[in-house]
Amino acid sequence: MSRIMSSLMCLFFIGSVFQVVVGIDHKVGGDFGWNLPPTLTFYSEWARNNTFFIHDRLRFISRANETHTFSEANSKKDFDECVKQGIVFDTSIIFTLQNNRLGPRYFICTDGNHCNMGMKFTVEVLPNSVTIPNTAVKTGVLRPILFFITLMANLFFV
The missing domain is CATH 4.10.860 (DNA Excision Repair, Uvrb; Chain A)
Incomplete structure (x- = not known):
């Protein structure tokens, strides 16, 4: 024994x-993906219902008929105001971003007015844990x- x-x-x-x-990989938006959301709070709710750890990855995947971009906002103020700056990534391919630092990270869509339409979310990156979130794709x-x-x-x- x-x-x-x-x-x-x-x-x-x-x-x-x-x-x-x-x-682990997190597909941004779950099965819905990174597309124009059905509500203004869709991506914020998705992020709130997931747990993000250092070295986890965010996968931005858009529908074939929708091409979106994303960028990491420099601050909460820039996030709240949908300020488009920094490096912009295109999701016409599957893009994976590795969480490599702790704390809040702010993501927005930089296409047109999409950020103001709810295509934005914040993740709080936590130290490593032995618990694998159920909603994440291993x-x-x-x-x-x-x-x-x-x-x-x-x-x-x-």
Whole structure:
């Protein structure tokens, strides 16, 4: 029994370490994607219902018939006023932005008046955690890592 418990503790520890390194993908807007929202608060609500950690990634994906851009606002004031500045990214391809610093990050669509129409959101990037948010899409890297962990546990603890 103690051998099984040791194996489980080892797996939990190794899994925790890999979660910290790997991060997860968040598709901005969920299944709706990065498109003109149905309400002014759609993206703010989406962001509020997700948890973002350092090394997680934001995937901006627009419909084939809608091409949008996004930019990171420099401050909350610029975000609130939909100030378009800095580097602008096009979502005609799937674009992934890695969260590489803690604290609030502000994103807006820079096309026309889209930001004022609700195409903006704020994420609060937190320190790494061992908890994987349920609403996030796990990356394809996670499956081989879990296989490796299981293999190692079987080699060393069985």
